[in-house]
Amino acid sequence: MIPRRRIAFEFDDLADAVRALLAPPERAEADVAAFERAFARYVGVPHALATASGRDALGLILDGLGLRAGDELIIPAYTLGELLPLIAARGVVAVPADIDPASLNVTPDRVARRLGPRTRAILVVHLLGAPCDIRAICALADERGVPVIEDCAHALGARVDGRAVGAFGRAALFSLEATKAVAAFGGGVCTTADDALAATIRARLAGRTRRERPAVRKAFVKFAEEMVVRSPAYGLLARLMFSDRRAGGFDRFYRRANERVRGAAGAFTGFQARLALRRLAQVEARDGRLSAVRDEIVGQLPARFTVQRRDGSGTPAFYNLVALFDGDIVALRAAAQRAGLDLGIGGEVMDDTAAMLGFGDCPGAAHAHSRAVLIPLHDGMPRRRRERIVATLDRLAAELR
Numbered sequence: 001m002i003p004r005r006r007i008a009f010e011f012d013d014l015a016d017a018v019r020a021l022l023a024p025p026e027r028a029e030a031d032v033a034a035f036e037r038a039f040a041r042y043v044g045v046p047h048a049l050a051t052a053s054g055r056d057a058l059g060l061i062l063d064g065l066g067l068r069a070g071d072e073l074i075i076p077a078y079t080l081g082e083l084l085p086l087i088a089a090r091g092v093v094a095v096p097a098d099i100d101p102a103s104l105n106v107t108p109d110r111v112a113r114r115l116g117p118r119t120r121a122i123l124v125v126h127l128l129g130a131p132c133d134i135r136a137i138c139a140l141a142d143e144r145g146v147p148v149i150e151d152c153a154h155a156l157g158a159r160v161d162g163r164a165v166g167a168f169g170r171a172a173l174f175s176l177e178a179t180k181a182v183a184a185f186g187g188g189v190c191t192t193a194d195d196a197l198a199a200t201i202r203a204r205l206a207g208r209t210r211r212e213r214p215a216v217r218k219a220f221v222k223f224a225e226e227m228v229v230r231s232p233a234y235g236l237l238a239r240l241m242f243s244d245r246r247a248g249g250f251d252r253f254y255r256r257a258n259e260r261v262r263g264a265a266g267a268f269t270g271f272q273a274r275l276a277l278r279r280l281a282q283v284e285a286r287d288g289r290l291s292a293v294r295d296e297i298v299g300q301l302p303a304r305f306t307v308q309r310r311d312g313s314g315t316p317a318f319y320n321l322v323a324l325f326d327g328d329i330v331a332l333r334a335a336a337q338r339a340g341l342d343l344g345i346g347g348e349v350m351d352d353t354a355a356m357l358g359f360g361d362c363p364g365a366a367h368a369h370s371r372a373v374l375i376p377l378h379d380g381m382p383r384r385r386r387e388r389i390v391a392t393l394d395r396l397a398a399e400l401r
């Protein structure tokens with residue numbers, strides 16, 4: 001079975017990070033500060049603040065901007081569903097703006113339609129690493145005096161007119177989850193050029209305890225998961241766990257288990273900072289390798305697969321290869337699995353947050369959600385595997401009518 005994703009465990013990176021566990025606490029402070037400085041430099045903003053996760057960074061930004069119960073926050077209609085409870089917990093009302101079916105990103109026009117007297121902020125995502133039309137959205141928001149928050153969870157390294165995403169809005173959030181470009185087994189970053197906002201968030205973070213154990217535990221769990229994915233038993237397990245009948249239950253179980261292993265909103269640790277600092281230095285090289293393979297696979301996909309239009313507003317960064325299939329994706333995934341190709345499980349790409357919120361007027365998000373499949377692509381994937389992926393998809397596209 002070709003798994004849909006793999007997690008990189010580089011010995012040198014891990015060995016350096018493990019040394020942080022033996023270092024005195026002042027060293028962790030220094031390592032986290034060094035990572036924050038390097039990250040701020042990379043994005044080109046004065047402040048980067050390391051957080052417990054991307055969603056933690058979003059919560060801190062919403063609080064820091066003073067959003068309160070009853071305020072409206074415009075969000076993308078196609079994004080991570082787990083952001084909704086975090087918004088709702090503050091009594092903030094999420095209002096979904098539909099996406100463009102080609103770019104899968106929100107557009108200035110869609111955002112404008114949702115602006116109202118109670119709009120207090122606009123959250124946009126650079127989905128799957130492709131920059132949204134951030135300049136036009138910021139211009140629109142400026143006219144109304146509403147701050148823009150950029151969700152860069154997928155998009156570290158993407159640029160618009162040579163400037164990194166995350167440097168356009170009032171604040172941005174990044175994720176350092178195990179599958180992201182800078183993978184630190186959890187963690188996130190908030191960036192901003194707003195000194196007052198940075199000071200407010202810094203004060204909140206100062207009250208947190210730095211505990212290495214949750215991050216290390218998570219690294220172990222991910223390592224164990226990776227061993228299963230790389231083992232010969234994975235094909236059989238995947239067939240059992242991701243079958244039509246069980247995929248929904250497995251998806252819920254996996255998301256909940258990940259929530260538990262994520263731990264409380266503690267402080268970013270020295271172990272994570274060392275790992276993140278090394279991986280930040282490798283972002284461009286990794287992106288180059290993965291983007292080249294991505295382009296090669298995309299160039300050979302059968303016509304029934306449409307990939308996201310990615311260069312409309314800037315230079316994209318690599319994030320998972322996702323394509324929309326013009327047919328029944330449940331049948332496609334089941335047939336692919338029988339052929340030894342893991343295309344992910346239901347709801348795994350992104351969620352139709354409009355539907356989750358009870359809005360029925362976001363056809364772009366509904367379309368993407370019902371068509372999107374994840375196509376396996378990992379760093380260092382051998383050519384023969386790539387050829388097998390394309391050949392299998394070719395055959396299935398012809399067979400499934």
Ligand SMILES: Cc1ncc(COP(=O)(O)O)c(C=O)c1O
Pocket residue numbers: 053054055056079080125151153154174175176177187188
């Ligand atoms: C679009 C989007 N936003 C935010 C996040 C949150 O990041 P984290 O998992 O670090 O909380 C994710 C996670 O993958 C995401 O996909």
